[in-house]
Amino acid sequence: xxxxxxxxxxxxxxxxxxxxxxxxxxxxxxxxxxxxxxxxxxxxxxxxxxxxxxxxxxxxxxxxxxxxxxxxxxxxxxxxxxxxxxxxxxxxxxxxxxxxxxxxxxxxxxxxxxxxxxxxxxxxxxxxxxxxxxxxxxxxxxxxxxxxxxxxxxxxxxxxxxxxxxxxxxxxxxxxxxxxxxxxxxxxxxxxxxxxxxxxxxxxxxxxxxxxxxxxxxxxxxxxxxxxxxxxxxxxxxxxxxxxxxxxxxxxxxxxxxxxxxxxxxxxxxxxxxxxxxxxxxxxxxxxxxx
Amino acid sequence: xxxxxxxxxxxxxxxxxxxxxxxxxxxxxxxxxxxxxxxxxxxxxxxxxxxxxxxxxxxxxxxxxxxxxxxxxxxxxxxxxxxxxxxxxxxxxxxxxxxxxxxxxxxxxxxxxxxxxxxxxxxxxxxxxxxxxxxxxxxxxxxxxxxxxxxxxxxxxxxxxxxxxxxxxxxxxxxxxxxxxxxxxxxxxxxxxxxxxxxxxxxxxxxxxxxxxxxxxxxxxxxxxxxxxxxxxxxxxxxxxxxxxxxxxxxxxxxxxxxxxxxxxxxxxxxxxxxxxxxxxxxxxxxxxxxxxxxxxxxxxxxxxxxxxxxxxxxxx
Amino acid sequence: xxxxxxxxxxxxxxxxxxxxxxxxxxxxxxxxxxxxxxxxxxxxxxxxxxxxxxxxxxxxxxxxxxxxxxxxxxxxxxxxxxxxxxxxxxxxxxxxxxxxxxxxxxxxxxxxxxxxxxxxxxxxxxxxxxxxxxxxxxxxxxxxxxxxxxxxxxxxxxxxxxxxxxxxxxxxxxxxxxxxxxxxxxxxxxxxxxxxxxxxxxxxxxxxxxxxxxxxxxxxxxxxxxxxxxxxxxxxxxxxxxxxxxxxxxxxxxxxxxxxxxxxxxxxxxxxxxxxxxxxxxxxxxxxxxxxxxxxxxxxxxxxxxxxxxxxxxxxx
Numbered sequence: 032x033x034x035x036x037x038x039x040x041x042x043x044x045x046x047x048x049x050x051x052x053x054x055x056x057x058x059x060x061x062x063x064x065x066x067x068x069x070x071x072x073x074x075x076x077x078x079x080x081x082x083x084x085x086x087x088x089x090x091x092x093x094x095x096x097x098x099x100x101x102x103x104x105x106x107x108x109x110x111x112x113x114x115x116x117x118x119x120x121x122x123x124x125x126x127x128x129x130x131x132x133x134x135x136x137x138x139x140x141x142x143x144x145x146x147x148x149x150x151x152x153x154x155x156x157x158x159x160x161x162x163x164x165x166x167x168x169x170x171x172x173x174x175x176x177x178x179x180x181x182x183x184x185x186x187x188x189x190x191x192x193x194x195x196x197x198x199x200x201x202x203x204x205x206x207x208x209x210x211x212x213x214x215x216x217x218x219x220x221x222x223x224x225x226x227x228x229x230x231x232x233x234x235x236x237x238x239x240x241x242x243x244x245x246x247x248x249x250x251x252x253x254x255x256x257x258x259x260x261x262x263x264x265x266x267x268x269x270x271x272x273x274x275x276x277x278x279x280x281x282x283x284x285x286x287x288x289x290x291x292x293x294x295x296x297x298x299x300x301x302x303x304x305x306x307x308x309x310x311x312x313x314x315x316x317x318x319x320x321x322x
Numbered sequence: 323x324x325x326x327x328x329x330x331x332x333x334x335x336x337x338x339x340x341x342x343x344x345x346x347x348x349x350x351x352x353x354x355x356x357x358x359x360x361x362x363x364x365x366x367x368x369x370x371x372x373x374x375x376x377x378x379x380x381x382x383x384x385x386x387x388x389x390x391x392x393x394x395x396x397x398x399x400x401x402x403x404x405x406x407x408x409x410x411x412x413x414x415x416x417x418x419x420x421x422x423x424x425x426x427x428x429x430x431x432x433x434x435x436x437x438x439x440x441x442x443x444x445x446x447x448x449x450x451x452x453x454x455x456x457x458x459x460x461x462x463x464x465x466x467x468x469x470x471x472x473x474x475x476x477x478x479x480x481x482x483x484x485x486x487x488x489x490x491x492x493x494x495x496x497x498x499x500x501x502x503x504x505x506x507x508x509x510x511x512x513x514x515x516x517x518x519x520x521x522x523x524x525x526x527x528x529x530x531x532x533x534x535x536x537x538x539x540x541x542x543x544x545x546x547x548x549x550x551x552x553x554x555x556x557x558x559x560x561x562x563x564x565x566x567x568x569x570x571x572x573x574x575x576x577x578x579x580x581x582x583x584x585x586x587x588x589x590x591x592x593x594x595x596x597x598x599x600x601x602x603x604x605x606x607x608x609x610x611x612x613x614x615x616x617x618x619x620x621x622x623x624x625x626x627x628x629x630x631x632x633x634x635x636x637x638x639x
Numbered sequence: 640x641x642x643x644x645x646x647x648x649x650x651x652x653x654x655x656x657x658x659x660x661x662x663x664x665x666x667x668x669x670x671x672x673x674x675x676x677x678x679x680x681x682x683x684x685x686x687x688x689x690x691x692x693x694x695x696x697x698x699x700x701x702x703x704x705x706x707x708x709x710x711x712x713x714x715x716x717x718x719x720x721x722x723x724x725x726x727x728x729x730x731x732x733x734x735x736x737x738x739x740x741x742x743x744x745x746x747x748x749x750x751x752x753x754x755x756x757x758x759x760x761x762x763x764x765x766x767x768x769x770x771x772x773x774x775x776x777x778x779x780x781x782x783x784x785x786x787x788x789x790x791x792x793x794x795x796x797x798x799x800x801x802x803x804x805x806x807x808x809x810x811x812x813x814x815x816x817x818x819x820x821x822x823x824x825x826x827x828x829x830x831x832x833x834x835x836x837x838x839x840x841x842x843x844x845x846x847x848x849x850x851x852x853x854x855x856x857x858x859x860x861x862x863x864x865x866x867x868x869x870x871x872x873x874x875x876x877x878x879x880x881x882x883x884x885x886x887x888x889x890x891x892x893x894x895x896x897x898x899x900x901x902x903x904x905x906x907x908x909x910x911x912x913x914x915x916x917x918x919x920x921x922x923x924x925x926x927x928x929x930x931x932x933x934x935x936x937x938x939x940x941x942x943x944x945x946x947x948x949x950x951x952x953x954x955x956x
Binding site: 364365499500501502503504505526528529566567570571572573574575576582584585587588589 | 678679777791793794821822823824825826827830848849850851852854855874875878879888889890892893
Binding site: 216217221222224225236 | 419422427430477484
């Protein structure tokens with residue numbers, strides 16, 4: 032028996048069509064903020080990827096040229112050890128972006144795996160997991176991360192782990208809520224009849240369909256994670272000097288402001304703000320308004 | 323030879339205590355090999371729950387599902403039998419995983435249930451797509467790139483993939499445009515001729531059931547109130563509910579001069595059933611006995627049963 | 640005498656050449672039930688929304704005229720049908736979704752009386768209960784105190800009808816009023832609509848995809864496809880003497896198997912010319928333009944080049 036739906040019959044009349052038709056508006060006019068966010072992010076990623084090969088050593092001190100204002104040689108000036116602020120900011124972009132994105136991704140993977148277990152199986156498992164996330168969510172993410180770093184010690188890895196842990200509950204909640212409604216859909220029954228055991232139904236079928244809200248939130252979380260990481264560093268409990276990290280730089284530079292050396296803290300601070308904003312614009316415009 | 327599927331005293335009650343909702347209240351039904359049994363009834367009559375119990379998606383409260391001679395009760399033999407019972411759902415868009423390609427979806431039952439080697443999958447999928455009237459190119463598409471009719475063809479293909487003996491079809495045509503329904507029925511009939519598969523065809527649409535079923539069971543409030551060969555049921559309905567149902571189904575035949583029997587009121591809530599026959603409050607033939615005793619299915623002719631004191635005098639409890 | 644006359648209604652997607660309704664005309668005489676029939680995507684619901692001034696964002700009314708007893712209801716400056724001047728009420732497919740879930744149904748109907756006639760609170764409430772009684776709700780006073788979610792679908796549709804009648808409409812637009820209901824309840828609602836037409840002399844625009852319901856309910860029928868009127872005529876014309884290839888195909892599709900190419904092709908709104916062209920067995924080059932509706936009988940018109948070709952051919956020979 033031949034397949035019959037695809038090929039048209041040769042004698043079939045083919046009517047003419049309207050030219051142009053309904054062309055989609057360019058993304059820039061539908062979601063202007065998202066495009067701004069993506070543009071900023073693109074610059075950051077370029078800086079993070081290739082920047083470190085072109086700029087000076089971020090930790091090399093040069094006391095003679097300490098606290099120079101921005102100039103052609105030092106676009107963002109130098110700090111009180113004579114280190115090039117621009118070089119440090121560029122190296123920091125690599126570290127902070129990597130941390131922000133990695134934290135968001137790890138939190139999403141762990142959170143949604145737990146979330147789908149809670150949402151799909153329900154019952155006592157769900158009950159236990161939800162009470163746990165309730166407790167964790169009672170603390171602001173920053174405070175939780177702060178406590179964890181204090182317990183674990185402040186290596187870069189530990190900071191990453193702590194901040195990840197602080198954001199995991201968000202993803203548990205989101206994925207669980209989505210999985211709860213997904214599991215009622217007929218495709219779940221269809222998957223069971225196709226021979227999938229419950230673990231396969233949960234992770235191969237329900238999980239991919241429950242990720243949409245988490246993917247959007249992950250973008251927001253990447254921004255928040257950068258804020259949290261640099262915030263911890265600023266307070267002196269996160270990543271330690273002399274590592275080139277925006278929070279560390281702001282923290283060190285803050286001392287210079289009184290003397291009028293604004294550039295040592297202004298530029299890294301601005302980098303933090305712009306990065307967090309870029310992620311926020313993207314996540315915000317893609318979340319909710321157009322699923 | 324026993325029937326392929328035998329249901330005996332099948333019951334399903336959702337919830338417990340005072341809020342217990344009896345969805346299926348004691349159903350006996352046989353489906354023979356290669357036979358199509360239609361189950362019709364209005365919303366809330368328990369027809370979908372019945373189908374889901376047969377497909378193993380809803381646990382049984384009480385009663386027996388016997389398939390090909392062995393009870394389906396969770397033993398390993400019954401698990402193997404589960405492979406041989408598949409189901410097609412009402413909403414084609416919802417019953418397919420929207421993130422999977424058609425090919426991946428069809429490969430699943432083949433690998434997980436039939437244990438087919440990877441080398442054979444592609445060929446078998448192509449074969450199956452051809453059987454349901456789709457081009458092999460559909461294998462790489464995702465559900466949302468397909469029309470409703472094409473999605474339902476994919477759902478049928480998936481159900482047929484593990485080579486089942488019985489397919490439960492739950493309203494497979496009711497979400498499709500009317501012009502598509504006839505086409506889908508023709509496809510199902512052709513598949514049945516080629517594969518000898520049995521169908522349990524669940525629908526609220528009498529017209530559709532009439533065109534595919536060999537026998538029809540009419541359900542009301544969780545029980546089969548009449549069961550008969552299709553032709554006889556439509557030509558000469560016996561149970562007062564069946565009669566009313568058939569008389570008010572709209573028809574395109576302008577010369578049709580049936581007497582319409584418009585039933586008063588609505589189906590009572592299954593949580594609060596009256597003593598006696600559950601149809602008593604809407605029945606035009608109701609008499610004293612119906613309010614005190616419950617009728618059971620009794621012969622009203624050769625090969626047909628009805629559950630009514632008025633038309634089947636032997637229907638003693 | 641026509642009560643409602645709709646002419647040349649053209650509705651399109653904002654900032655796009657696509658039109659969802661193209662030059663659609665029909666009329667609803669007082670005391671008659673007129674069917675507007677088509678598959679999903681035919682534009683039948685869009686026509687109703689246009690007349691109620693309820694077009695969704697992104698959809699614009701481009702031209703046309705909507706007249707009630709000769710009085711123009713279409714505001715040419717705002718290109719919308721003004722709701723205040725219209726004597727039209729509408730009932731929907733999903734009554735439960737159309738009613739306010741937080742307000743008791745009696746109160747919802749009473750509000751209509753208060754707004755329309757400035758009736759006092761208790762006066763409006765007693766009128767509301769009277770209206771519920773009139774649409775055949777048993778225990779009207781009790782039901783008036785219920786919220787929509789406490790009522791069944793059939794009951795909610797009766798409430799919707801009661802609310803629509805409270806406006807004393809000259810025209811009732813019924814958009815798939817029984818599609819979501821069971822057939823025994825559908826029969827009750829059909830009886831109710833018929834009784835109301837006889838009693839009030841209102842005209843009904845009955846929108847549905849269900850040909851059998853049209854055959855049962857309507858005096859005359861307009862067949863829509865892809866936003867174009869294919870054929871219009873009396874019920875007898877359409878069901879006994881269909882002339883347009885689409886109508887013939889639609890009637891056939893319910894009864895027998897039809898060409899699969901025709902069925903699953905759907906509607907393509909970017910086609911120039913006859914929208915049925917790519918699905919039609921008779922289509923030829925001429926179909927790249929839109930055919931006019933031509934008279935093929937007394938009050939029976941069809942839009943197809945086949946009719947004019949017959950005339951030319953007959954003239955040439």
